[in-house]
Amino acid sequence: MHRHGYQGRKLHRDEAQRKALMRGLAISLIEHGRIETTLPRAKELVPFIEPLITKAKKGDLAARRQILSALDNQLATKRLVDELAPQMNTRDSGHVRVVRSRLRVGDNAQLATISFVDELKSVSTETVVAKGDVI
Numbered sequence: 673m674h675r676h677g678y679q680g681r682k683l684h685r686d687e688a689q690r691k692a693l694m695r696g697l698a699i700s701l702i703e704h705g706r707i708e709t710t711l712p713r714a715k716e717l718v719p720f721i722e723p724l725i726t727k728a729k730k731g732d733l734a735a736r737r738q739i740l741s742a743l744d745n746q747l748a749t750k751r752l753v754d755e756l757a758p759q760m761n762t763r764d765s766g767h768v769r770v771v772r773s774r775l776r777v778g779d780n781a782q783l784a785t786i787s788f789v790d791e792l793k794s795v796s797t798e799t800v801v802a803k804g805d806v807i
Contacts, residue, residue, distance in 0.1 A: 698724065705792060759790060759792050
């Protein structure tokens, strides 16, 4: 079978599983600011998250809805648009970096750390939600 014309990595998953994997990695990156995963997953996450960050920098309602549609997580969308994106106005692209870190002990897979290029400060204050409160 030829490899011509195919873009992206399959990561041994079907389309729905790859989409769910990218959503989960993107949400974790937004929540924690830095994650460690395998190198192919990290390289696939970059073209998924970069357009979302660019849309978040616009900050309008349409962009917010597109990000929510891609991430399917309201808290991550709110954090990306309201807290992280305003701190990233110094650059047009290249908001995340992938750095090879170590080899995983179990299967010797190459791991990589993916993080934001700019030093971002967490603006949100952790609020304790009482039982029965609706966010």
